[in-house]
Amino acid sequence: MPAPRIFPRKLEICFHTMLVFYLVVLQWDALREMSKKHRDFLPLRGAIDLTDTQWKDFRNGLPTLAVGMVVFVTLSRLARAFLNSKLHMVFYALCGIGFVGFVHGAYAVFPLSFGLIFFTASHLFKHVPYGKVFLWILAIFLLYVPDSNSGWYKIELPFYPDLFRTYQGLYRWHVGWNITTLKTLSFGLDLIEAHKKTGGIPHKPCKECIGPAEGECYTVRVNTPRAVGEYSLINFFAYVFYIPLYIAGPITTFNGFVSHAEKPQKTYSTRYILFYVWRFLVVFMMLEVGLRYVYVWALAKSPLVRRILTPIEFAMIGFWLLNALWLKFAVIWRFFRLASLCDGVEVLENMARCVNDNYTIAGFWRNWHRSFNKWLVRYMYIPMGGAKTQAFNVFPIFLFVAFWHDLELNLLKWGLLMAVFIIPETFLTSYFSSPATAWLRAKPYYRYIKAVAGTVNITILMTANLIGFGVGSHTHNLLESVSSLWWVMGLGFVEFFSATCIMIEVREWEAEQEERVKVS
Numbered sequence: 001m002p003a004p005r006i007f008p009r010k011l012e013i014c015f016h017t018m019l020v021f022y023l024v025v026l027q028w029d030a031l032r033e034m035s036k037k038h039r040d041f042l043p044l045r046g047a048i049d050l051t052d053t054q055w056k057d058f059r060n061g062l063p064t065l066a067v068g069m070v071v072f073v074t075l076s077r078l079a080r081a082f083l084n085s086k087l088h089m090v091f092y093a094l095c096g097i098g099f100v101g102f103v104h105g106a107y108a109v110f111p112l113s114f115g116l117i118f119f120t121a122s123h124l125f126k127h128v129p130y131g132k133v134f135l136w137i138l139a140i141f142l143l144y145v146p147d148s149n150s151g152w153y154k155i156e157l158p159f160y161p162d163l164f165r166t167y168q169g170l171y172r173w174h175v176g177w178n179i180t181t182l183k184t185l186s187f188g189l190d191l192i193e194a195h196k197k198t199g200g201i202p203h204k205p206c207k208e209c210i211g212p213a214e215g216e217c218y219t220v221r222v223n224t225p226r227a228v229g230e231y232s233l234i235n236f237f238a239y240v241f242y243i244p245l246y247i248a249g250p251i252t253t254f255n256g257f258v259s260h261a262e263k264p265q266k267t268y269s270t271r272y273i274l275f276y277v278w279r280f281l282v283v284f285m286m287l288e289v290g291l292r293y294v295y296v297w298a299l300a301k302s303p304l305v306r307r308i309l310t311p312i313e314f315a316m317i318g319f320w321l322l323n324a325l326w327l328k329f330a331v332i333w334r335f336f337r338l339a340s341l342c343d344g345v346e347v348l349e350n351m352a353r354c355v356n357d358n359y360t361i362a363g364f365w366r367n368w369h370r371s372f373n374k375w376l377v378r379y380m381y382i383p384m385g386g387a388k389t390q391a392f393n394v395f396p397i398f399l400f401v402a403f404w405h406d407l408e409l410n411l412l413k414w415g416l417l418m419a420v421f422i423i424p425e426t427f428l429t430s431y432f433s434s435p436a437t438a439w440l441r442a443k444p445y446y447r448y449i450k451a452v453a454g455t456v457n458i459t460i461l462m463t464a465n466l467i468g469f470g471v472g473s474h475t476h477n478l479l480e481s482v483s484s485l486w487w488v489m490g491l492g493f494v495e496f497f498s499a500t501c502i503m504i505e506v507r508e509w510e511a512e513q514e515e516r517v518k519v520s
């Protein structure tokens with residue numbers, strides 16, 4: 001039951017909404033003026049901020065990618081219509097290998113060779129008592145070696161010294177190897193489960209599914225082991241180098257991919273997919289238009305500008321930088337997920353909620369790179385004891401996530417911060433959800449206690465994510481500048497508090513809708 005209301009809830013939420021909207025517009029106008037003022041000192045080329053290399057490369061290659069995905073999906077649907085499932089997997093494998101050769105040039109030999117090594121090791125270790133441990137060690141080794149050697153991009157063969165320099169390809173192979181490593185691990189760990197018949201098969205459809213038929217729930221598909229004979233080299237290459245999900249994901253398990261290749265997804269209708277195209281275009285245009293007026297990436301990366309910014313300008317850049325990152329990843333992941341759904345392969349939406357619609361650390365990570373979160377839960381969190389050992393398993397999980405992203409000190413700091421702060425949050429959430437605190441949850445002021453806690457969480461998330469993925473080593477300068485003015489911190493607290501009150505109201509409304517669906 002919701003807590004009693006101190007005064008009409010609608011009036012309160014209207015007040016919080018207007019306050020947040022006013023502060024956001026104020027920040028936007030200030031950032032526009034800041035961008036105009038410092039434009040001559042920023043590393044800009046043209047009228048749009050393309051300082052972020054990842055976004056610039058994706059944006060420039062988007063027309064080619066779009067045409068390529070349309071051609072691939074069309075051919076794949078024709079192959080599915082006229083070929084049996086085994087030949088369709090051969091089609092996937094051949095197209096994937098060809099695509100890897102096209103985008104990586106001569107360097108394609110590395111992901112193909114590493115893939116063969118892992119495939120062989122997976123079959124060798126499937127009978128070994130600690131086979132999963134050996135596969136994890138091999139995966140971490142294969143993740144570390146190319147990254148520490150910059151993908152061997154200066155290698156020269158004695159008999160053909162110009163081979164790699166002449167055929168460099170379009171995309172550095174070791175950058176995408178992080179995603180590929182997760183897939184190779186999924187294949188090996190799923191193979192061991194299939195061999196030992198230890199895969200969990202949930203009998204109830206997951207909450208993400210929209211009225212699936214029996215046995216077609218996404219959670220059932222990704223967790224149900226396939227026949228041992230299906231863990232073949234052809235299926236391995238088809239899964240690991242599947243074109244729509246090769247560059248950036250989202251991530252699915254080997255079990256889930258083979259299931260969808262054999263029997264296309266029915267969770268999402270054509271109408272939903274058409275609406276999803278619209279959602280992709282909306283976030284793309286939001287980022288495209290925004291970067292023409294606010295040069296947030298250039299402002300964050302310019303050493304000269306950072307020296308002259310005021311504390312409140314620092315704080316605004318930090319906030320909007322995280323929003324730009326969210327939009328960038330939302331565009332990239334939605335594009336590739338759209339291609340996958342059109343081909344009948346269901347994968348999770350990576351950005352399940354807006355970056356500004358999270359007030360718990362655990363909730364944030366369940367909704368940011370959601371497919372990776374599900375992967376971590378399946379292959380790390382549950383095998384290490386799940387909720388029973390959460391106080392210990394969060395440290396290796398977040399350290400692996402940091403190591404997986406890149407070998408940088410900033411990311412290791414980020415991983416440790418996330419692990420340290422998620423433990424007390426989990427404990428407090430469990431305590432305040434227990435029967436012992438039912439009396440407090442019934443009080444009208446309980447939602448404001450939650451809002452204060454949510455405000456603290458948002459501050460922690462912003463700080464940690466700026467350290468790991470934003471301005472990196474310069475974050476401490478930002479914090480020192482902001483903390484030197486208490487009124488800046490107070491204004492930020494008020495904004496986050498009002499935003500959290502709105503989020504709590506949204507969560508309560510969502511809970512009411514779920515209850516109505518259950519009753520009906």
